[in-house]
Amino acid sequence: xxxxxxxxxxxxxxxKRGIRINVQLHVIEADxxxxxxxxxxxxxxxxxxxxxxxxxxxxxxxxxxxxxxxHQLFERLSAQEVQFLSEDIPEMQWRRHAFAFLAWCAGLxxxxxxxxxxxxxxxxxxxxxxxxxxxxxxxxxxxxxxxRRKDAIMDWSDLLYRLxxxxxxxYLNHKPSPGNIDADxxxxxxxxxxxxxxxxxxxxxxxxxxxxxx
Numbered sequence: 001x002x003x004x005x006x007x008x009x010x011x012x013x014x015x016k017r018g019i020r021i022n023v024q025l026h027v028i029e030a031d032x033x034x035x036x037x038x039x040x041x042x043x044x045x046x047x048x049x050x051x052x053x054x055x056x057x058x059x060x061x062x063x064x065x066x067x068x069x070x071h072q073l074f075e076r077l078s079a080q081e082v083q084f085l086s087e088d089i090p091e092m093q094w095r096r097h098a099f100a101f102l103a104w105c106a107g108l109x110x111x112x113x114x115x116x117x118x119x120x121x122x123x124x125x126x127x128x129x130x131x132x133x134x135x136x137x138x139x140x141x142x143x144x145x146x147x148r149r150k151d152a153i154m155d156w157s158d159l160l161y162r163l164x165x166x167x168x169x170x171y172l173n174h175k176p177s178p179g180n181i182d183a184d185x186x187x188x189x190x191x192x193x194x195x196x197x198x199x200x201x202x203x204x205x206x207x208x209x210x211x212x213x214x
Contacts, residue, residue, distance in 0.1 A: 001151060003027035003158075010159040019178040020166045025212070028158050031150050034197050042106050043141055045195070045205065048076045049099040050128050050139070052084060056095075061085050063132045071138040078205040097188035099124075105153060105196055107146040114163075114181050157197050160190040165212035 001009070007027045014021050037045075051073075055064040065085045068074040077085070103109040103124035112119050129136035167183045170176065177183045190210040195202075202208050 001031075001155075003030050006155060006158045007162075009155070010162050013159060014162060014166065017179045019163065019181075020169060021162065022165050022169070025162055025165060028154070028161060029197075031154055034150065034154065036147075036150055036153065037196050037198065039106070039145065039147055042102060042147070042196070043139075044076045046099065046102055046106065046124070047073055047139055048078065048081055048205070049095050049102065050125075051077065052081050052095045053099055054128070054132070055085060058132070060132055067129075067132045067136055070134070073138070080206045095188065097182075097185045098192040101156075101189045101192040102196065105148050105192075106141075107148060108142070114179070114185075116180065116182075153193065153196055156189070157193045160186065160193055161212060164190045164210060168212055 004027055007025075011021050011023070047068075051064050051068055055061045058064075061084075065074070068077070068085075074082070100109060100119040100121050101112060103121055104112045104119070106124075108124040108127070109119055109121055110123075127139050127141050129139075163178075163181070164186050166178045167181070167186045170178050171183065177186075187210060191208050194200075194210060195205060195208045200209055
């Protein structure tokens with residue numbers, strides 16, 4: 001699909017949901033201009049996002065940090081994630097959204113959508129221990145992982161770019177999030193897909209842009 005046709009398809013989806021469209025937003029890169037993250041990079045990022053999510057859900061920051069250190073996985077974390085696990089800083093509950101999106105990219109979540117029903121991440125969570133102690137093993141990802149096609153990921157890249165603009169426009173105008181869509185989910189998915197597509201060649205997860213300027 002050409003960037004122009006992808007833009008039209010995204011705008012049609014937004015229109016069907018009754019979501020405001022900014023026709024001035026530019027087209028995104030063509031598929032052949034984008035190199036997706038490798039399977040190894042994706043797995044490393046999923047480990048980091050899982051660690052943050054598990055620490056939040058179980059209130060076990062110290063145990064999670066020790067687990068990562070024990071398995072030489074601490075370096076997978078971004079600077080903000082390291083700070084979160086080692087210091088008393090604001091929570092990062094929204095990271096579960098990025099985890100779900102990237103798990104879908106890895107083929108370990110069967111389906112994602114913008115509805116109100118949470119994504120089924122049970123298959124992905126099965127790769128990680130449920131209890132963090134000195135006996136917990138390192139994550140083991142299935143050997144038959146099948147990465148999503150580039151065109152499918154690029155479809156989401158285009159849609160999220162335009163949807164994030166609509167969400168921000170609503171916020172700036174003191175209106176509810178359009179289409180009753182979770183604004184945190186849109187932001188996190190937008191960051192995740194931009195990281196996946198190496199937007200602006202940024203490798204630092206904390207600095208991946210989610211700009212929506214026209």
